[in-house]
Amino acid sequence: MRRPSLSLRSDQFEYVQLILIAVTVGILAALGNLGFRQLIEFFSWLFRVVEWSALGIGLGGAHRALIPVILLSGGVAILLLDRIFPGDVLGYGFPNFLEMVNLGTARLKRRWIFVKAAGAAISLGAGASVGREGPIAQVGGAIGSTVAQLRKLSPDRAKVLVAAGAGAGIATTFNAPIGGLMFAQEIVLLGHTEIANLTLLIIATFSAVITSRAVVGNAAVFLAPEFVLRSYWEMATYALMGAALGVLAAGYIRFFNATDAWFRRLKLPVWVKLEAGLAVVGVIAIWLPQNLSDGYPVINRAMAGEFGIGMLAALTCAKFFASSVSLGCGAPGGCFGPTFFIGTMAGGLFQRLSAMLIPHLTGPRGSYALVGLGAFLAGTTHAPLTALFLLWEMTHSDTIALPAMIATITALVVARAIETESIDEFRLARAGKTLQIGRERLALALIPVSAVVTRNVTMVTENSSLSEVLRTAGETAQSTLPVVNSDGELAGTIVVRDLLSMISGGQELGPLVNAFDISNAHGPTVPFDANLDEASQLMEHDGLDEIPVVDRSSRRFLGLVTSRHIAQALNRVTVSLSTLATRDPNIYWATGYRVTRLAVPANAAGKTVRQLDPRARFSVTVLAVQDAGNPDGGFAPITPDRPLKQGDELIAAGRPQDIRQFTHELESTEPAGAARARAQSEPGKT
Incomplete structure (x- = not known):
């Protein structure tokens, strides 16, 4: 009798290695998060204990007018860090992070592990109205990317490890492994992942939470009150609150990004914009010091029902405005913290108003503040599962499930009806980018321009006369004539239809006019090492059927890419895949090949x-x-x-x-x- 073999196939051994790598990423992300917390505590002590006491702000009265000085000194520290690591410190960087993961190669800079943590810690410690969640997701993602680069994994695997690191960081922050998992799946990967990769995300997030609990215990960030549902008729009240918070979420998305765009349009030095924005936040804090930093202790007080209608309304408006100004002016940080703050205060405010109007259909203050947090989060991020599981893990109550689902889904539907883009995708969408890529674009992104470039091209030199250009245009079937100089570099392009429009329009063209004079020296080009998705996007934007291919460094002209060639390449890929899938159902690639x-x-x-x-x-x-x-x-x-x-x-x-x-x-x-x-x-x- 043959004895059973305990050996693993090579593909199984490779997957076991990936599991161990996911565990490593989770542990490292948890340790990174703990280090980030220590940085926040250190800078909070430095700015809001040592400097606060030195300025006598704790004495109250007129001394509180010095609060803006605290934020201005924090701005100086942020600017010094930016001088050392230019381009990696200032502003709300999470949309750029999502772009690099979903549209790029998921190769993040290793120095982000320190830079993102240090920048956000200074910002939070000084009192800027920002959150810690976006930076910790980027820190965890950079850890995952670093491990993937050291192991020389493929971009697909690297992308999953980046998401695993980000989810592990969020899971550790809120002591919520399933919430961190949903964050990685729903927000970082946009809901696109395979079951095998989902397993890696689960392993990473749970490893992170286990590590965190082993080091610092099972303490939670938010002290959620016991959720109480007095009557199932309250579902109507929660639905109304969800609709109201959906409107508020759509308004926040637009105001947040409008403020960011306004700061970017200002023709002022970066340091002036940063210090001016932080000074405004400091002025608000003179009257509302609860608005400083991410406000986690204030959120706990609101859930405990401590604030009245006036204070809840003031804190909602203050965080709505101050967080937009803080991140818009360039202070490093995230928007999750402000989202939690606004949702909690707005939920508590809705409960106070509802208790006055329909007291028999309104439950306790803390319950509405808690559900308001999740509903506003779902409305701004368009990630309802992340919000729902965070609420459940914060309360461990099954009673919250129905009210939370009704409020979050209502908020999501209303917010999307007003603003289709989430807070993280809004700026990318305005720049002509979308993270939701179809299968055709994914296929084109995998095909290099070098695979379809046409080198047998009709072109003219920059000194060619007008008559030579017209003769060449009449003899070729090309719609674009590349214009090259004596070194073979692309000097410009002539679109034949534009040339004909120029002549038929009666524009005067003297005998000394040459090809360079009538060419577009700044026309679109695509590098030889780009992919067909980039080429097709450029051609669609400019309404072209052909686009020149150049060397990225020397701008030497290498050929043309045409829309016909792109279509043929896509058809070949599609036909090849369909043939493999349908020709013989008994023939398939074995796992691991x-x-x-x-x-x-x-x-x-x-x-x-x-x-x-x-x-x-x-x-x-x-x-x-x-x-x-x-x-x-x-x-x-x-x-x-x-x-x-x-x-x-x-x-x-x-x-x-x-x-x-x-x-x-x-x-x-x-x-x-x-x-x-x-x-x-x-x-x-x-």
Whole structure:
């Protein structure tokens, strides 16, 4: 009888490695969060204890007029940090973080682990009206990206680890593993992930919370009151509150981003805008010191029902305005904290008003403040599951489920009806970017421009006369004529239809006019190393059928990409995938296998597939080759004895670790010429 084997297949072993990496990311993110908390406590002590006491603000009265000095000194510290790490400190950076994860390669700067934490800690410690959640998500994401880079994981895996680190940071902040998981899945990954990757997110967030509880205990950030539902008729009241908070959330999204845009349009030095904005926040704090920082203790007091109608209304308006000014002027931080604050105060305010109008359909103050927090969060972030699970983990009460669902979903529907973009996607949408990419765009993003560029192009030199340009335009089927200089660099482009419109419009064109004079020197171009999604977006924006391809560094003209070529490339990908999926239901790729492109390095030039023998040595099959000397020729089946050239592109299939070994062999193999020279120098050996 054969004994059962306990060994793992290579793909199973790889997944076990990913699980261990996810655990590592979770633990490191938890430790990063704990370090971030210590930084916040240190700068809070420095600015709002030491400096506060030195200025005598605690004495009250006229001394409170010095509160803006605290924020201005914090602004000086932020500016000094920005001088050391330019471009990584100032402003609300979470939309940029989402763009890098969902539209980029998820390769975050390692220094973000310190810079984002230090910048937000100074900002919060000095009293800027910002939150800590966005920065800790970026810190955790940078930890996940760093681990992925050290392990040399693919961009897809790196993206998941970045989300895992961000979710672990949020989970540790609120002692809420499921809430952190939903944050990673719903906000960072926009709800797009596979079951296997979801497992990694779960492992990372729960590892983070376990680590945090082992170090600092099971203490929660918010002291949520016991949720009380007096009658199921209250569902109507919670629905009304959700609708009101949905309107408020849409207004906050627009005001927040309008304030940010206003500061960016100001023709003033960065330091002036930062200090002016922080001074305004400081002036507000003279009368409402509860508005300083993220206000977590004030949120707990509101949930306990301490504030009256006037104070709740004042705090709601103050945080609404001050958080927008703080982040708009450039203070580092996030918007989750202000969102929690506004939602809690607005929920408590709604309860006070509702108790006056319909007392029999209104429950206790703390319950409405608590649900208001979740409803406003869902309305601003468009992430209802994150809000619901955070509420549940804060209360551990099943009674809150129905009121929370009704309020959050109502707030989401109303907010989306008024403003379709969330607070994090609003600025990206106004810049012409969307994080919700369709499958076609994802496919185009994987195809490089170099795969479809046309090099056989009709072009004119910048000194060509008008008559030569007209003759060339009449003889070619191209809609765009590239204009090049004597060094082969792109000097401009002439769109044929614009040229014809110029002539038919009766515009005077003298005999000395040349091609450069009538070309567009600032027309759109696409780099050779870009992808087809970037090219198609540029062509759609400018209404072009063709776009020049240039070298990114030298601007040397390399060819044209046409809309027809982009459509053909997309069709080939679509047909190939559908053929694989439908031709034979019994043929499918086994788990852990992949097909990839490999560039032949200089070391492997002159070698043949027979000599390398990848199938026997590495279990890798070379399927096709694209000749480096004829990149327009496409891929063709490779013969065993064809000598490889430097720059040839190989299509290889196998397990990831086997492909990595084969790639290493290509890079480290002894050049064919060197082998022959060594053989000749050793006549006694064959």
